Amino acid sequence: MTISQSPAPARSDVAAATSPGSSPRHPYTVHGAVLTAGALAWAGAMAFTGIDPQTRATEVAFSVSSGLFQVGLLFLLRTLWRTQALGTGRLARAVLRIEAVAVALAIGSTAGDGLGLTDMDQLGWILLDMFWPLSMMGMFLIGIRIAVAGRWKGVTRFWPMVAESWAVVTIPVLAVFGDTAAHVVACAHLVVGYAVLGVLVSRKQD
Structure with a gap:
């Protein structure tokens, strides 16, 4: 009988296993792709609906894309959690949990x-x-915290x-400038x- 041992998987191995479409080197490919797709979808829809949709059809398009x-x-918040981008303490984890709840409630509004x-x-x-x-303001404060914490390096430290x-x-x-300027x-x-x-995000490594 042969007994063999293999080392426990690294965190990046686990991340790859739980994120279909990603790789051990880039475990956040799917996370980044969803963020980019959502941003482009909302920007594209908003280009036609404006920032304040006036008809039922434009409201549906705006809501689906912004959702x-x-x-x-x-x-993105899941990536921040797994990479401990805000820090390793309880406060950092609590902030991400609160922001996730705020975004989920914003989705309910949408x-x-x-x-x-x-x-x-x-x-109600x-x-x-x-x-x-509130959720968007929370994301802005989180972006500042990422830059201050410095756990993400290079351009990813400041781009959030x-x-x-x-x-x-x-x-x-x-x-200050009205709907037209704000739309652009x-x-x-x-x-x-x-x-x-x-x-x-899609290019980040563990």
């Missing part, structure tokens, strides 16, 4: 809009709708802060920010 983007954010269920005369829907901007500044850039442009900035920022971040 895909929000799913991409969940994949689904309500797409299905035509949202009623802004009801307090008003509170749920607030998680859209660039990508996740979408809300803090678009909303002031809307307030919102679409361009998604492509330059989150779509590129997805590519960077």
Whole structure:
């Protein structure tokens, strides 16, 4: 009888095994691809619907595409969790958990809009709708923390802060320059920010 032993798999081996389509060298390929696809889908739809859809058809298109983007954010948060991008302490893990809940609730708001269920005369829907901007602001603060923590290296250390500044850039442009300028900035920022971040995430190694 032959007895053989093999070493326990490294974390990158486990990541590859649990992420179909990825490789041991790049275990976050799927995560990055979903983020990029969501950002491009929302930017593309927004180019036609505007930042404030006025018809039922444009509202559905806006909601579906922005929902895909929000799913991409969940994949990004999973990457941040697994790479401990914010740090190794309990606070860092708690922040990511809270942000994941905020994004999930924002998805609920988006689904309500797409299905035509949202009623802004009801307090519950008003509170749920607030998680859209709150979740985006949370992502911006997380981007700052990634840069400060320095656990991601090179361009990936600072690009999350660039990508996740979408809300803090678009909303002031809307307030100062109006819908047309905000429309252009919102679409361009998604492509330059989150779509590129997805590519960077897909190339990350453990």
